[in-house]
Amino acid sequence: MLIILLFLLTLNIKIAHNEEPTLPEHVTYIDEIKHVRKICGELCNTSRTGIPGKFFNKINATVNCKALFENEYIDSTHGFPLAPRNIPEVFLQEFTMGGKIEVNNAYFNQPYLGNNARTPIWTKSLITEYLSQAKLGKLFGTYGISETNALRDGLRNAPGVKNGRILVIGSEKPWVEACLLEAGAKNIVTLEYGKIKSEHEQITTMVPSEYRRHFLDNTLGLFDAAVSFSSIEHSGLGRYGDALNPWGDLIVVARVWCVTRKNGSLVLGVMYDINHDFLAFNAHRCYGRKRYPYLSTNWNQYYLGKGIQRVHVFTK
Ligand SMILES: *[C@@H]1O[C@H](CO)[C@@H](O)[C@H](O)[C@H]1NC(C)=O
Numbered sequence: 584m585l586i587i588l589l590f591l592l593t594l595n596i597k598i599a600h601n602e603e604p605t606l607p608e609h610v611t612y613i614d615e616i617k618h619v620r621k622i623c624g625e626l627c628n629t630s631r632t633g634i635p636g637k638f639f640n641k642i643n644a645t646v647n648c649k650a651l652f653e654n655e656y657i658d659s660t661h662g663f664p665l666a667p668r669n670i671p672e673v674f675l676q677e678f679t680m681g682g683k684i685e686v687n688n689a690y691f692n693q694p695y696l697g698n699n700a701r702t703p704i705w706t707k708s709l710i711t712e713y714l715s716q717a718k719l720g721k722l723f724g725t726y727g728i729s730e731t732n733a734l735r736d737g738l739r740n741a742p743g744v745k746n747g748r749i750l751v752i753g754s755e756k757p758w759v760e761a762c763l764l765e766a767g768a769k770n771i772v773t774l775e776y777g778k779i780k781s782e783h784e785q786i787t788t789m790v791p792s793e794y795r796r797h798f799l800d801n802t803l804g805l806f807d808a809a810v811s812f813s814s815i816e817h818s819g820l821g822r823y824g825d826a827l828n829p830w831g832d833l834i835v836v837a838r839v840w841c842v843t844r845k846n847g848s849l850v851l852g853v854m855y856d857i858n859h860d861f862l863a864f865n866a867h868r869c870y871g872r873k874r875y876p877y878l879s880t881n882w883n884q885y886y887l888g889k890g891i892q893r894v895h896v897f898t899k
């Protein structure tokens with residue numbers, strides 16, 4: 584009896600985990616990545632130069648928004664028993680921008696895509712508590728008080744945040760959302776790998792499959808601004824169970840471009856060192872003058888903020 588129950592439980596968990604699209608068996612991830620490269624077009628060509636900008640070179644590209652949202656591989660799981668430990672040889676050039684980005688090792692296997700996020704229920708009282716700490720400049724958030732305050736400073740300088748409808752990418756705890764409420768945001772939509780239930784009336788949540796679907800059936804609508812702090816630098820590295828994708832980070836930001844209104848803004852905090860871009864595989868990327876121009880393709884460079892994961896504000 585117990586054994587049957589355990590079996591059923593396992594089955595249940597498996598079903599829950601398989602909600603995100605997985606690859607059909609006859610298609611290899613190599614074919615899938617080559618296909619992504621094709622639909623991504625100019626955006627994924629990292630041998631272009633751009634023109635001098637306020638912070639670093641500015642690069643633009645024609646982006647096929649529909650194709651980027653239609654592609655299922657981008658939002659799928661990597662499908663390996665463990666996250667790959669090394670960059671597949673065939674894609675080394677793509678991951679390193681033709682050898683321009685230094686690679687070192689830092690390995691994690693933290694499958695997350697398809698699971699529940701670490702704080703699956705965001706209660707109203709939790710968010711109210713975070714909000715009052717933010718107002719006092721004392722919200723610890725996920726990365727400490729000074730990083731939280733750097734984000735608050737960025738939000739105050741970001742067009743569209745006040746009274747706006749805001750997209751948040753990747754926030755396990757509602758600290759970014761609390762800072763947004765403080766800055767006067769009206770509605771917040773949080774996109775996370777894991778399902779989160781928000782009990783706050785101004786905050787709703789989405790998983791990647793819902794984000795795709797709503798974009799494709801024209802029910803997503805446009806956002807006045809978007810915010811991401813310490814999330815995008817992981818995209819496409821497999822660490823969190825996501826499919827390998829040399830341009831995973833560029834595509835996340837380009838999709839945000841697609842769903843932000845003209846004159847809206849993007850507030851971005853990622854690992855940053857203007858003089859030293861690197862890829863610690865599979866932990867994260869660090870952005871400097873080599874890759875940041877591609878990460879911020881098409882965005883105008885607007886306000887340079889503070890923090891270790893230095894907050895940058897861009898406008899559309
Ligand atoms: C990428 O851009 C460079 C510079 O514009 C160009 O020479 C090259 O052909 C492009 N590569 C591809 C695969 O489109």
Ligand SMILES: *[C@@H]1O[C@H](CO)[C@@H](O)[C@H](O)[C@H]1NC(C)=O
Nearest residue numbers: 633634642643644645646881
């Ligand atoms: C990109 O910028 C160049 C000049 O820097 C301009 O000629 C071109 O039209 C721009 N392309 C897009 C898609 O905005």
Ligand SMILES: *[C@@H]1O[C@H](CO)[C@@H](O)[C@H](O)[C@H]1NC(C)=O
Nearest residue numbers: 742843844845846847898899
């Ligand atoms: C964007 O801002 C510019 C400059 O303030 C303004 O002229 C333009 O009408 C705005 N466009 C939209 C679509 O809001």
